Amino acid sequence: MQLDTGRYIAHLRVTQKALYAYKVDMSLSVLFTVLGFAVMIAVWTAIYAATGSTQIKGLSLPAIYAYFIVIGGLNFIVGTNIDDQMMNSINDGSIGTAMLKPIRYPVQLVLGTIADSFSLFSVPALLFFIAALAIAHAGLGLWQAAAFLAEVVMAFCIINLFGFLVGLAAIYLTNVYGLVSIVFSVISILGGMVAPLTFYPQWAQNILYLSPLPSMFYFPASTFLGTISTAMIWQSIAVGFVWILILLGIAAVGWKKMSIKVALAGG
Amino acid sequence: MEDAIVAGNLRKRFKTHESLRGKKVFLASLRRRSFYKQALDDVSFSVPRGQIVALLGKNGSGKSTLTKIMTGILFPDSGEIRVLGLNPWKDRIRLAMEIGVVLGAHGQLFWNLPASDAFEYNRRIYEVPDSTYQKRLSYFVDRLELGDVYKRQVRQMSLGEQMKCNFVSSCLHMPKIVFLDEPTIGVDLPSKLALRETISEMQRRFGTTFILTTHIVEDIAIAERVIMLDKGKKIFDDTKENLEKLFGDKRYITLKFDGRAPSKVKMGKVLEREANVLKLEVPHRAIKSRAMMDLLDSKRVMDYSVSEVDLSHILSKLYRKLDRRDRTGGRYAT
Known part of the structure; x- marks a missing residue:
């Protein structure tokens, strides 16, 4: 496949510019993420207070705070709205116009998400990460930072591939809000957004560690805070990489099959 | 002349659904029947480079499907199509560099950004050199009075301004073929004229091919050729003049009488009668007939005017005929 870097940069720039134009929307997104994080802090503070323990499963309350602050930061940069974008453009027919550009539609989506995540929300994400390190009294070594960066990129790929597959379903289902909610709930519970996976039974952890779900939030957050072993980090990178290949394959085949029907879905 | 588009025996059918009636609203919404709709049925044609073609037909006749197949965003079930020598869906990205498309409501502009940003974006993705871009931009800004x-x-922007900017955005890379779907919808009269003149000028100066899907009769006037679809079949493919002849080789004559107008005359059909004015539809050849000359020379006729049957009349007559055929299940052949 030919890489048209000039076109991609142009698309990245204009998408970024269009996103900056929605300043209120951007501010509300930041507020929404902060509120979500605040809810988790409140819930876990209540849990620790109710149990009267200083540690649960080896994690202190400040460690839990740090964990959820990292999750909040990750949410800024790996969160996706590809599914929403696809559903809307399929339903209103604008996907036809998008497909007429000399840039492949899936590439347009990826570039749009990169513009959204890594440029607009990288500053608040960075602030969250610094705050987490301060609360956990933790440092960040070079190896740890490199592993974290690799896991963030992998989380971005996996989450957006999931989003792409859900969006693709809009060709058949028209409205995928229900599916989006189900997928979000599964990711929240099993991906480490509502609790570190160490809180689950060992057998459940063993199964989950072979799935793509912990690569979305749990592994990057734990790597960042240094709460998992080096061996586990390598395993998470290996498993995540395999899942990216599998999901890419499914997405490529799915797009090839579904793009035949996509233009007529919008009229 | 080299062909810009060659299509042979194109067929496309869609699976669609309709809800079945049920006693309960909830059950009715669950029950539905699937059926296939033949959107294109054995459509063949070719378009030489530099021609302006109007693609006509009632809603659901297959115009959009055909346009989508020609632009490469839809696959035909069977048949052959080459656009600028390329297979539209296999070479979609290469073809995208050579064509421009304005799809009515779905614009190329970014809602919260100036149109100049979309122009600049297109300059980059279509790899137009800056100096060429500046020249083309000033040409379009000038022609369309932007x-x-x-x-x-x-x-x-107003809808008309958006439409003009969409047109510019689609043409800045000087595509060899431009597909326009209702390009003058919502556009004020001076802008409509400017758009039509620009299309004609682009065809003359740059040899651009235009495929114009429209319901607006004045837009059709700039086309050299008309392809008409009905229920996915091509029912007409000829010059605009021949369409007028085929469906309307007639003339309107308005006669002003000295006194009360007669209720009927033998050389034509009375369309309107009002006190001393009579409007007739007559065969073209009847204008110079002896009977007509005698009538016009008679002292009873104070004044008269002759006009051609306009395209809107022809099309509405044709569409009514097609509707009647659909209701009765009969056939209509041109």
């Missing part, structure tokens, strides 16, 4: 409008946010 002034500084394109520097405003799209959401602050």
Whole structure:
């Protein structure tokens, strides 16, 4: 496949510019993420207070705070709205116009998400990460930072591939809000957004560690805070990489099959 | 002349659904029947480079499907199509560099950004050199009387201004073929004229091929050729003049009488009668007939005018005929 870097940069720039134009929307997104994080802090503070323990499963309350602050930061940069974008453009027919550009539609989506995540929300994400390190009294070594960066990129790929597959379903289902909610709930519970996976039974952890779900939030957050072993980090990178290949394959085949029907879905 | 588009025996059918009637609203919404709709049925044609073709037909006749197949965003079930020598869906990205498309409501502009940003974006993705881009931009701004409008946010533009900017956006890379779907919808009269003149000039100066899907009769006037679809079949493919002849080789004659107008005359059909004025539809050849000459020479006729049957009349007559055929299940052949 030919890489048209000039076109991609142009698309990245204009998408970024269009996103900056929605300043209120951007501010509300930041507020929404902060509120979500605040809810988790409140819930876990209540849990620790109710149990009267200083540690649960080896994690202190400040460690839990740090964990959820990292999750909040990750949410800024790996969160996706590809599914929403696809559903809307399929339903209103604008996907036809998008497909007429000399840039492949899936590439347009990826570039749009990169513009959204890594440029607009990288500053608040960075602030969250610094705050987490301060609360956990933790440092960040070079190896740890490199592993974290690799896991963030992998989380971005996996989450957006999931989003792409859900969006693709809009060709058949028209409205995928229900599916989006189900997928979000599964990711929240099993991906480490509502609790570190160490809180689950060992057998459940063993199964989950072979799935793509912990690569979305749990592994990057734990790597960042240094709460998992080096061996586990390598395993998470290996498993995540395999899942990216599998999901890419499914997405490529799915797009090839579904793009035949996509233009007529919008009229 | 080399062909811009060659299509042979194109067929496309869609699976669609309709809800079945049930006693309960909830059950009715669950029950539905699937059926296939033949959107294109054995459509063949070729378009030489530099021709303006009007693609006509009632809603659901297959125009959009055909346009989507020609632009490469839809696959035909069977048949052959080459656009600029390329297979539209296999070489979609290469073809995208050579064509321009304005799809009515779905614009190329960014709602919260000035149109100039979309122009600049297209300059980059279509790899137009800056100096060429500047020349083309000033050409289109001048021809379409855009002034500084394109520097405003799209959401602050009128529909007509958006339409003109969409047209510019689609043509800045000087495509060899431009597909226009209802390009003058919502556009004021001076802008409509400017758009039509620009299309004609692009065809003359640059040899651009235009495929124009429209319901607006004045837009059809700039086309050299008309392809008409009905229920996915091509029912007419000839010059605009021949369409007029085929469906309307007639003339309107308005007669003003000295006194009360007669209720009927033998050489034509009375369309309107009002006190001393009579409007007739007569065969073209009847204008110079002896009977007509005698009538016009008679002292009873004070004044008269002759006009051609316009395209809107022809099309509405044709569409009514097609509707009647659909209701009765009969056939209509041109």
